[in-house]
Amino acid sequence: MNLGILVIRSLLFYLLPLLLGRGVVVGINKVNKVTEKKDKLSSLILSKILRIPAYYSLGLLIVFGWAMGIRYGLSELLGVGFEKLFFNGIWVMSGLGLVVNLRLLPDHLGKILKRLMSIFAGVFTFSVISYGLWLWKSPYPLNWDWYQHQTLARTIQDGKVSYFTSEMSDTFGFDSYPPMFHSVISIAQYPMDLLPDKVMDFWQLASFWHVMSIGLVSYLFGYVVTKDKYVGWLMVLFGVMVFDSTVSLTTFFFLPQTLVAVLFMGLFSRLLDEYGKDGVLPWWEVVVGGLALGLMHYMVGIIGGIIYVSLAGYMRLLKKWRGFSRFPWGYLIVILSILGMLWAGKIDLGYLNNGEAEQFNFSIEKKAEVLERSYGLLVYVLSSLGLLTIMKGKNKRIGLVSLVGFGLLALLLSSTPYVLKIYTIIRFFAHILMVFGLWGIVKKQKYATTKYLTMFLVGVGLVWVLISNIYNWKSGLLYRGEYTHISDDDIEASNQLFNRYENEKVLLISDPGTQFILEGLSGADSLGGAYMEKDLRNDLYSALADNSGKKLFKFVREVEDGLGGEYDHRLLALSGRTFMWESSDEQSRYSYGFNVWSPVDLRVNDFERIVFMARQSNINVFYQSPSLVILEVK
Amino acid sequence: MKKGLLKHIFNTANDVVLLGMIVVVMGVSIWGLKPSFRNLVLDSGSYQIEPFPFGLSIHQFGRVSPFYTFSIKDDYVVVDGEKNNLIPENGVIEDLSDFEKVKLGIGSYLGVVRPSISYELGEVRVSYEGREEGDGLLVSKKIVFENRVMVEKNVMIISFGDNEIVFDGVSGQDLTGINDVWRYKVNRYYRYLLKSDGVLSSRMLVKSGVVKIINPLIPGYLEIVVDENQRLYVNRKNKQIEVVEEVEKKEKELTMSVLVRGSRIGEDK
Numbered sequence: 001m002n003l004g005i006l007v008i009r010s011l012l013f014y015l016l017p018l019l020l021g022r023g024v025v026v027g028i029n030k031v032n033k034v035t036e037k038k039d040k041l042s043s044l045i046l047s048k049i050l051r052i053p054a055y056y057s058l059g060l061l062i063v064f065g066w067a068m069g070i071r072y073g074l075s076e077l078l079g080v081g082f083e084k085l086f087f088n089g090i091w092v093m094s095g096l097g098l099v100v101n102l103r104l105l106p107d108h109l110g111k112i113l114k115r116l117m118s119i120f121a122g123v124f125t126f127s128v129i130s131y132g133l134w135l136w137k138s139p140y141p142l143n144w145d146w147y148q149h150q151t152l153a154r155t156i157q158d159g160k161v162s163y164f165t166s167e168m169s170d171t172f173g174f175d176s177y178p179p180m181f182h183s184v185i186s187i188a189q190y191p192m193d194l195l196p197d198k199v200m201d202f203w204q205l206a207s208f209w210h211v212m213s214i215g216l217v218s219y220l221f222g223y224v225v226t227k228d229k230y231v232g233w234l235m236v237l238f239g240v241m242v243f244d245s246t247v248s249l250t251t252f253f254f255l256p257q258t259l260v261a262v263l264f265m266g267l268f269s270r271l272l273d274e275y276g277k278d279g280v281l282p283w284w285e286v287v288v289g290g291l292a293l294g295l296m297h298y299m300v301g302i303i304g305g306i307i308y309v310s311l312a313g314y315m316r317l318l319k320k321w322r323g324f325s326r327f328p329w330g331y332l333i334v335i336l337s338i339l340g341m342l343w344a345g346k347i348d349l350g351y352l353n354n355g356e357a358e359q360f361n362f363s364i365e366k367k368a369e370v371l372e373r374s375y376g377l378l379v380y381v382l383s384s385l386g387l388l389t390i391m392k393g394k395n396k397r398i399g400l401v402s403l404v405g406f407g408l409l410a411l412l413l414s415s416t417p418y419v420l421k422i423y424t425i426i427r428f429f430a431h432i433l434m435v436f437g438l439w440g441i442v443k444k445q446k447y448a449t450t451k452y453l454t455m456f457l458v459g460v461g462l463v464w465v466l467i468s469n470i471y472n473w474k475s476g477l478l479y480r481g482e483y484t485h486i487s488d489d490d491i492e493a494s495n496q497l498f499n500r501y502e503n504e505k506v507l508l509i510s511d512p513g514t515q516f517i518l519e520g521l522s523g524a525d526s527l528g529g530a531y532m533e534k535d536l537r538n539d540l541y542s543a544l545a546d547n548s549g550k551k552l553f554k555f556v557r558e559v560e561d562g563l564g565g566e567y568d569h570r571l572l573a574l575s576g577r578t579f580m581w582e583s584s585d586e587q588s589r590y591s592y593g594f595n596v597w598s599p600v601d602l603r604v605n606d607f608e609r610i611v612f613m614a615r616q617s618n619i620n621v622f623y624q625s626p627s628l629v630i631l632e633v634k
Numbered sequence: 635m636k637k638g639l640l641k642h643i644f645n646t647a648n649d650v651v652l653l654g655m656i657v658v659v660m661g662v663s664i665w666g667l668k669p670s671f672r673n674l675v676l677d678s679g680s681y682q683i684e685p686f687p688f689g690l691s692i693h694q695f696g697r698v699s700p701f702y703t704f705s706i707k708d709d710y711v712v713v714d715g716e717k718n719n720l721i722p723e724n725g726v727i728e729d730l731s732d733f734e735k736v737k738l739g740i741g742s743y744l745g746v747v748r749p750s751i752s753y754e755l756g757e758v759r760v761s762y763e764g765r766e767e768g769d770g771l772l773v774s775k776k777i778v779f780e781n782r783v784m785v786e787k788n789v790m791i792i793s794f795g796d797n798e799i800v801f802d803g804v805s806g807q808d809l810t811g812i813n814d815v816w817r818y819k820v821n822r823y824y825r826y827l828l829k830s831d832g833v834l835s836s837r838m839l840v841k842s843g844v845v846k847i848i849n850p851l852i853p854g855y856l857e858i859v860v861d862e863n864q865r866l867y868v869n870r871k872n873k874q875i876e877v878v879e880e881v882e883k884k885e886k887e888l889t890m891s892v893l894v895r896g897s898r899i900g901e902d903k
Contacts (some may be wrong), residue, residue: 136743369668377666381659441652450649454656461660465667468736471743472670478677481766576853601680601853601898604823626853626898 017059023097053266057292147520170562261424385437405429494521549613576600669735679896770895803844
């Protein structure tokens, strides 16, 4: 498969829901003869762009609703398999969506595209620089979580769907979201099954589009708040050149928690624009936006959804009930936010922070350190300057942004479990605060040349911080001259697994890291991947301690995965990671927050153990390399 | 006209002052950046090289493993027939500012800064540096004297531990006294048929200039290759590999390099 097709497939993740969502809305508007307000061209362009997140949200809901409708009714009713109904149905809907979209193209499309060209080109260039620095000496995706999302996408392609991800794969110990993100991924990768190396390319490309979407939504947010293109561009610089490298991981990681942040910021920008014009949002947008956010990610999305729906409701009340606007809501929220920030660190939520959540519950000092790693001291210097600009400003949109931003900041300072994930959204508010700080200076400059020179210097500074941050994040992953989670051996083994067992049920057992990678790449099922349960870890560890291999093979033959599947083949993968995991301390061995993050080669003693064990009958060597041996256990 | 010019000058001055403010803000912010806690490393095969207080060490990353060292405590020069170890009073990695460390980290990521360490020993400055050379690492020692000195020999030493198997990388001649169990393992897993001809002396010259070291606790093996103008000895007694370069010149600056290459089990010989 050539690169062009992969580019289109990865873009389908964005285009397909957009096509469906816009198709439905403009189609209904045409039938109902809804006409658009006559407005200035620039306002018209902005309002059209600002509707894209709502169209996309509707498209997501159509795809996901279709999947759930089939799973919980249609498939049984019609007696047709899920995959046939789901994928064929989506292609038919997309075809119809395409026809409707082509027949009802936006007015002034040529002028819109002309205006947007320079923004796209600029964001593309900055994204290439930023993503290029991220990929430097890293040939394979560094997003550790993509393996489990790919596992879910493949599961959907195999027709195994549920509202609960934990019922689809034991790689998901709990349900953080239903498989909406994964439904769209599975469509973009359908009908041709992608070989493991192509799957990686797909994720690399999808991650690049994600970086671009952050740049575009940053521009939109900055522009809507201030109606100033310099603010838009400064927001792009911060959006794309800053990597929030702990927990939230927005910039380079294409995940439900990061996609939902982009979606929220798009929807919020539209809301903000209407708020500035004393308008209201159509009810369908509020319902669709709120639902899409909540279903994309339970934590980040529901918080975003509550903010979005509450503000939309507030705008309607303002419009309908004049007395409502006289109540000092703004002061109330400011006071509550300040109180929240003061008390946030003192509220003990330790009882909620158990298990994996405990690993990501940081003190306020640690949170400050996390911020400094991403921004240097810029975060303090520019935020202080930004506060001064906000206090002097009379823009009501800035007022709303400040209220939401400070409210979220109060939440960030609390010890709510996984609260740093909220930084996927907060970062945009933090960035605009910092950009206000810069803007306070830039707007006083008289000449465009010096303004652009200033932005260039800011860009250079951000790149400096970005490289330092990336180096810090990646330096533990050095393996054979590259910063990577996986080796060529992992890919080759996965290709062989994929080709050999394509239509068979396979259970692959290994240490958490190895089985997580091989499961995501090859599609073979594993014992919970990196989220292998503690008792299974314990069983594997004690079985490994028996050098004869008898206990280990007994474990492989008898163990059941979390979902109790039946398997045609059982495989045992023993890698350098496996033996390093075995020799790690007890706490690390059982921790969901620890993995052997980079590939490890096998030592001669490891090989000897494997060879000795493999002498038993009914054991065949399926794959062998300097870092990994896979045994077929019959 | 004059008014327009004055306005232009005023605007330009205004812009430049504001630009200066931005430079200061960005400068201060970057200056306060926290560096990575990790040392600069380079790798070859399953091995990595990084500075330690007395030189450069080679080991497996991410696992507590045995390590090999190029150390200022072991290396020496021969001047006027006498061994001179050039040992520093304190082996301490230079205390760099956070900004310097960040700069080194960025340079390392982009491949323009290499693992290195240097020492001031009164009138002599000694520095070690590792850099990539093909699929191996070239480890260099540079000595700078204040005045020209008549140096007879310059010696670099790689020390190893008790469990290592060292053999001639070309002939397969065993140099550390391997037992039959390990001879079998090396043959089976590394595909080297080791020879044990004659009695092993405590210090042996390796004529091929290539030795390989296997440690059962590290994946793969480490290969050491010396130049034609260097001689390679294996000192069984001191557990050292000595690389000797005849200088016989009055020099102010001496540089000597040794190539080390890490390989994996099962890779080509």
